[in-house]
Amino acid sequence: MPQARRSRAVRPPARAAALPRHGGLTVPWITGWFDGRPYFGVNFPVRRVQCVVHRLCQFCRQPLGRRIGLVVRPADLAVGYVDEPGMHPACLDYAVAVCPMLNGTMDRYRAAPPAAVARLVALTASRAGLPAEAYDAWYITPSGYHVAYGPDGSVLGIRLDTPVLLKKPLRAAARPRLTEEHAARQRAVIDLEQLPARPEG
Template identity: 45%
Template sequence: MPATPDIPAHLIRRPRQGGLVVPWITPATPDGVALFGTVSDVAQHDCLLRSLCQICRQPLSRRAVLFARASDLGHACTAEPALCPPCAAYSRHACPMLAGRRTQYRATGHPALAAMPEGADAALRRAAPAEAWFPVWVADYDVVEHPARPGTLAASWQRMPPLRIRPL
């Protein structure tokens, strides 16, 4: 698989950096540099609460994919907003963490964010080994507070059994 996978047609107009589509939930510096690996809290909440895809920001259909870390499976929820199936297929190959090209999380935050507070779970992952990821296919989800990350919203499949969970 190439480092820059083919971009789905519906993402052609999305901004790109380094050949990769910039997800809608990824913040950028004032001069337009995408802060990959960082999530805008406002965009994360918007996607979770309005059932929007975190990459293309389009409404989710009857099936969506939640990418959950191994540590999230026991809680039956993830702070990662859902993706539409085409964006999930693209992300599975484009994202270095999902594709397994990174073995650990960043040891430091992005320099552009030095004066800003970190997200609730950024400190938990700092320099930690990368976890296994699982696509969780769902027909719907509830928005809850993540039990392991107080104050962090999450998509939960606790009440509605997922359609499928498989390791990447």
């Protein structure tokens, strides 16, 4: 698609210069590699926890600064935390420019990754094939950065009950696609509505 080709020309932040590249794109530090290739959108669980606990940018791995960008979905609001680590604003801008899920180019999550990958990232696998959700960018300060922990002490993510400097919509939720059965029913209803009315009497 033309939009995807244009996005490849976007320059990554200078702090990400040492990161590997694949297909013309800079690969975020948190991205999982399997069989010699990166699976964009699939995060290494250990690196995710390291980023959240040590306040590292998930994209470039460097310490977060005075402004921290979070990518927030309605599902995150429902549980009160975002499981994705924060990013520098410039790193988040680059991610939005090149990621088809964040910028709205893609309307569905991709099919489930290989079984070996899915075992490591159950959350990613659970969204496989579903319509894309709405995404917003939230910007917070270090004083509002608090880690969310589970009852067993596991690191869930970054809490969302915090003051927000700015909320910016990134993309709207994608409309669910009609199944063939639903499409056939819809066509039947339209056909019935277009039939001439029967004369009374």
